[in-house]
Amino acid sequence: MKNSDRLRLHIPVPLSRPGDAPDFSDLDIPPPDRIARPEVTAPASDLTSLAYGLVRVLDDEGRATGSWDPKLDPEMLDRALRLMMLTRAFDERMMRVQRQGKLSFYVPCTGEEAVAVGGTLALDPADMLFPSYRQQGALLTRGGRPVDMICQLLSNAGDRLKGRQMPTMYSSRALNFFSISGNLGTQYSQAVGWAMASALKGDTRVAMSWIGEGTTAEPDFHYAMTFASVYGAPVILNVVNNQWAISSYQGFAGGGQSTFAARAIGYGVAGLRVDGNDLPAVYAATQWARERARANRGPTLIELFTYRASAHSTSDDPSRYRPADEAQRWPLGDPVARLKQHMILRGLWSEERHVQLGAELAEEVREADRQAEAHGTLPEHPGLVAGTMFEDVFKEMPWHLRRQRHELESQS
């Protein structure tokens, strides 16, 4: 047997590791409007090129150009920038609070703020969100109050989830924000089910979900795509390709062989690949997908191409597996900086106002934190009653749980 006859296993390896210079030579970044915005009613089979392109609105100078430009008015731009900056201020503060030992865990979304904020702004507040743990921006966009969110993070007496969940696993029925699960991807098929129910009832509301690119390998990605395709569910399925899944680069999810948007093609579903650090592009793509869903043309898969600029979570140290300066060198820049540049270019914003807003938001979050910590922090007096842990297992507590609660209480 010649050596050339032998089979070889291909184990993916990223272009750069700690110590290397960041290498993005495999990225092909087209200018905005390389691919025009199609009609929302176009058949999926006419849209395949969109899965390989990159929907962009802001060019390198910050100008909005091309047919995807959603022409956001100054008010909306203001709102979007403010929400992205609020998200960032929130993350910064919570990372600090976690380091102080008041939180058991935290997940920042630095660099990905446009994904959650832009997508959520493009929907109606009545549309239902099925987020992962990295869409705090969506909750803030829906009007989630920082103080409430921090109470959840602290598992304290103000936590509406009664201390049941790890930090970041928010839920808000009032804001149409589904309870976040720690199990990757399960929300994807649930979003499809919710959308199917909406269609079945002749409602008008659509559902939207997000997962990370690493999570596409889980079965719920496949279930969601299959059911959404078969039943034409009015759902928007986002894959946030932030290049990393903890320490595994996107090559381990199949990113070396194709785009994640291209997964849509085989299901006969519309697939868009979008610059996830370009807020108007995220907005425009989501708006397109929503209109499509509302026109009974079924689901859209959107790959949001971005970069996880921070650690996976407070339990992670990315310097062990990627070059320390990869984030700064990300060719698609930072979403806040890019929107700011655009707004300054349009005369709607200034460096001074930006600095001032940053300071205001930091103060707003600090104040929310103060208020929240007044309800206690996890290591000290959570101020919650342990007996409540037996509630909500079922609607009505069966005898064995009553007995166990009694056992607990008789011991303390």
Added chain:
Amino acid sequence: MKNSDRLRLHIPVPLSRPGDAPDFSDLDIPPPDRIARPEVTAPASDLTSLAYGLVRVLDDEGRATGSWDPKLDPEMLDRALRLMMLTRAFDERMMRVQRQGKLSFYVPCTGEEAVAVGGTLALDPADMLFPSYRQQGALLTRGGRPVDMICQLLSNAGDRLKGRQMPTMYSSRALNFFSISGNLGTQYSQAVGWAMASALKGDTRVAMSWIGEGTTAEPDFHYAMTFASVYGAPVILNVVNNQWAISSYQGFAGGGQSTFAARAIGYGVAGLRVDGNDLPAVYAATQWARERARANRGPTLIELFTYRASAHSTSDDPSRYRPADEAQRWPLGDPVARLKQHMILRGLWSEERHVQLGAELAEEVREADRQAEAHGTLPEHPGLVAGTMFEDVFKEMPWHLRRQRHELESQS
């Protein structure tokens, strides 16, 4: 709210149901060689049109044409025809034996003989097969003896699987034919694992698996595609699109939105759509995929477009959910009739020899059945020892199973 504003759920409905005339107006059947055979080393991204076409070799008159023609020699054609006819004779006999109450269950593959026979003939005997319950043709092709297979079906004393498995769940390590599972699709990721192992060891053998189109919705389809793509596994993954999954037509697996071969595209994998009733086409496609795998170009997904001409199993009555004459009217004909026509056209075969071979094979199977039944049938004396049911749970029997065996034996 206007009615037109309302969302609607799309529930797929087949073109014809019992009482209707069969309707195949949605099928587009191209002539052979609409798409030429590409180099096996071509990148997957150059192959997408193959996922929407239909690889064919035999035209309507039975002539082999086009660049996919594998130019099978007379000996191979003889072998292929004989194996398909043996498979059919085997099915016919076993359906009868089941109706006599000697088998608890049976699964015929009528109309799909070319899929298993053609695919298996194109491989090396050392290549590993991971079949579903409908590839008896593969086992016969590998040299599985009808008498051994019938002993398995009868769960009798001659059953090498010791009566442990339902009929049709064959296994043959000696013939590189993996143990069939009743759980749909699980063999797909296993085949990828076997192929990964072969590559990892610098071996030369490839793996091949089959699932039905309905089974593509299960997670193992997605796992197999993801892992095969990421690691470039030398594996051939077949989707047998026989139009039906028990009573559900392929629209419930997503067949209304795209082809099953097109699923390959999003994973960056080569995908072929093949006329599954055209034995030379099945052979050629499999051969292409095997060469590709052996050249370290990774996996191929092959959709075999065919029709389940018989019932799903002996527990099924298809007249309840599809027109009774749909099978006869299947536009791609019958695989045995088509190969026969081709061989007659080439002067290699005749109607008389065909009839004679049919009779011979029927007798061969009848004789095998007689021999097998001599070892007992399930309802009467299986001739197996009940105590053996405690073996092979583990390599060595732990105390609790010894105790349970003792319990059983002390009662009888």
Added chain:
Amino acid sequence: MVQALNSGLDVMLGRDPDVVLFGEDVGYFGGVFRVSDKLQAKHGINRVFDTPIAEGGIVGVAVGMGAYGLRPVVEVQFADYIYPAFDQIVSEAARLRYRSAGEFNAPLTIRTPYGGGIFGGQTHSQSPEGIFTHVAGLKTVIPSNPLDAKGLLISAIEDDDPVIFLEPKRLYNGPFDGRPDGPARSWQDHPMADVPDGYFKVPLGRAAVARGGKAVTVLAYGTMVHVALAAAEESGVDAEVVDLRSLLPLDIETVEASVKKTGRCIVVHEATRTCGYGAELCALVQEHCFYHLEAPVLRVTGWDTPYPHAFEWDYFPGPRRVAKALGDIMAS
């Protein structure tokens, strides 16, 4: 029992516009066991429909529908095929109310045929109840006759928590006492097969005494209730047979009262023994009735092997094995 279940589904589809029914082959065809026969034609394709073959997707989608406000009833074609849905059941449906502190819930009913006796081999015969009763947040129900089947099914559908509803497939078309050579019986004329047409409920969490007795308590459910009754006759032992009906929540009062009365207890199920639901019953009985017990609680169960096709009746804990246990426990 098939007709009773069909009627229960029919009644609920008629009463509650939020009830939807789906699963593999459930729609046009009416299910491989015909439990949803004619329901699509009657209630419409939007209420009763077929699905892709993806048990995990079916349950995932149902959880989402529940969050919307529907009340999904899904079928898993065989309990042996419920494992691909395990994550959505255990990590999602079971915990949704808890993790959202009641903001969302999963009012699903997951129907699935379980158990052996039809020569289904290892993948059409399993009894997985014990893995569900271990999971906080799930209810598990198993009827043993048509009347209970319909009444429990309606209770399960109306329940706001997820219910695993296991249907003993060997009882679909008639009672079965575990004697494969006996004459096949139909439900006709069976006292528990006189099922009212309309809406009625059998509450979850309440057992029934299928046979009164003083000497020993036999705890059983599903097919094994009939086997236990046959064994009581065969052995001549004055056994009290308790049909648990709900495994979770369990009717501990009825169990406790019976065992305290008899002082002896046998647990019967078809599932593998180790860590089966019978282990929990043993644990509970000795916890609650220790000082009343005159003998160890015995388990008569499926063996700790896969269900072997050829040895169906050696595996199945039939009346002979139960009768032997009755004899043994009376002798100890």
Added chain:
Amino acid sequence: MVQALNSGLDVMLGRDPDVVLFGEDVGYFGGVFRVSDKLQAKHGINRVFDTPIAEGGIVGVAVGMGAYGLRPVVEVQFADYIYPAFDQIVSEAARLRYRSAGEFNAPLTIRTPYGGGIFGGQTHSQSPEGIFTHVAGLKTVIPSNPLDAKGLLISAIEDDDPVIFLEPKRLYNGPFDGRPDGPARSWQDHPMADVPDGYFKVPLGRAAVARGGKAVTVLAYGTMVHVALAAAEESGVDAEVVDLRSLLPLDIETVEASVKKTGRCIVVHEATRTCGYGAELCALVQEHCFYHLEAPVLRVTGWDTPYPHAFEWDYFPGPRRVAKALGDIMAS
């Protein structure tokens, strides 16, 4: 314990060219708990590698590799995430030898960190051993100290059947007696942390007596062994603590001998109570030792709720609860 496990993997990768190790973040990074640290660099990217995030795929692929002749060791990042792999574990790995009458087998080791104590909430704290011990064809192993961890891991890898190898994550970096306010301890100087460098085995199916005693037997495994020891000290009861190590196969002889000696038994685990492994232990103990028992077997376990983030220490069956049970059982 992390180093001991790492060493066990290292030894086996070195000895047997058919051993391969893979899982999410297992390769380059060395695992989120660092158990495979440096092994990729040492043994090569073909032997130790990262995977897609698909637990079901990981196990499915491992079953296929096993059929080829490899001996795969896979990591599931947290036991809470093993459910997507449930079908491949239960329907495939566990039954492959049986259904093929020994033609194929699945010599896999599935390593996964389990248990609470790190404020991981409901999805980083679970103890799912009881659903695996119910499944015929799986072995389930849980070490409680570095020495056993390495020796059992090597046995598991060399075993020709699939082994679920649950690693108590709270013990990764030091023993833990269940008192969260106590000083954090490291394994250094612990008698069971003196781990030989090379190859050695601790056999599957053999328990160890972690503390001799005459008054009552405490059956425990993993983290709970340390809790039980602390509770014995705290209560002053002369308890014998048996570290089961293998849940399946269980060392029934050691269990039986101890309970027959003491006449009393407490079962301790972190998993939810109902249908947990403790139920099986209760059932077995009363089956095997009924006439020696002076009191019902007691269970001290996690509650039948998901693991609540804020109430970690109210959920965790700590030394106080075990000590109370020791007191109660001695009083009855």
